[in-house]
Amino acid sequence: MCDPLVPPYLLGLHAAERPADPLVSCVVPAYNESANIVPLLETLHRLLNADGYRHELIVVDDGSRDDTVERVLTHNTGLPVKLVQLSRNFGKEVALTAGLEHAVGDAVVLIDADFQHPPEKVTEFLARWREGYDMVYSVRDGREDETLAKRCFTRAFYALINLGVPLKIPENTQDFRVLDRRIVDALGAMPERSRFMKGLYNWTGFTQLAVETRTGQRAAGHSSFNFWRLFGLAMTGLTSFSVxxxxxxxxxxxxxxxxxxxxxxxxxxxxxxxxxxxxxxxxxxxxxxxxxxxxxxxxxxxxxxxxxxxxxxxRRPTYLVSRVVTPAEPGAAHER
Missing domain, CATH: 1.10.287 (Helix Hairpins)
Known part of the structure; x- marks a missing residue:
């Protein structure tokens, strides 16, 4: 699989720059995901270990009201987990930003905590990254599981935000993706407080590859992303990337x-x-x-x-951190 718009020689140059033993950072934003977070971390750890990747698992707690934080802290034995606990609920876009700013890996994986993004795809994305793609991102293979109203709203949003602009945001893209360190650094250099991450990813450019992915059902719990949050995100996207x-x-x-x-x-x-x-x-x-x-x-x-x-x-801070808990050594952690 390759993108015909990316010259092969450019992929070859980027592939030659990849480290032989890369560190992979997995950023997992979590809001009230106590039933899902530990199984996801264990799954990611198992998959990355099986392919020989050194890795860190970064959980960004976005002001959860359940025991998500407690479960992360009490079930992280043997897992290279870093917990970034925000002072309140700032929203997923800001949680992703916080995770990216705390990630130190050569490649950074963004994945939701609810298993709707299939963890098995992570190693496939990383393989494409090693081939020279700076960004490998997921595209939904369909929206048959959504209501007609939501499908129409989403289609209208992409039609409007892409109307008359040269740099179009691919339709049905997801936050599930692998980013090279150069893209992570570029995103960190962007000062805006109103974050529409799909637009920011696309704006950076670099070599990109879309991979069609089937979105699964939530493993447990209920989504907090309702229509009004979707509408607010759409307004942020429109006012941030389109006049x-x-x-x-x-x-x-x-x-x-x-x-x-x-x-x-x-x-x-x-x-x-x-x-x-x-x-x-x-x-x-x-x-x-x-x-x-x-x-x-x-x-x-x-x-x-x-x-x-x-x-x-x-110019307020994009987010505030309550605490960061990092693994001091295998099986141990310390707070700062």
């Missing part, structure tokens, strides 16, 4: 203005020919309400962009 909403409403405003001028010309000609019988109150009321709604909607869209600027100029 198309502003351009669309500029075009709509111009169209309404031209229509108004045309209508005014028609009314003027009609008045000259037929006089002015004082009609048009319903038309006037509809026009005022319509234009008022358009103005409020336009102000709302503009406000989203201004709000993002407001968030950025405050």
């Amino acid at each position: 198309m909403p502003l351009r669309v409403w500029t075009a709509i405003g111009a169209l309404i203005s031209l229509s108004s001028i045309l209508y005014a010309a028609i009314v003027f000609v009609d008045t000259l020919i037929n006089g002015n019988p004082e009609r048009g109150w319903p038309t006037l009321a509809v026009a005022v309400c319509f234009l008022g709604g358009i103005q409020l909607l336009s102000i709302g869209i503009l406000g989203e962009y201004v709000g993002r600027i407001f968030q950025e100029v405050k």
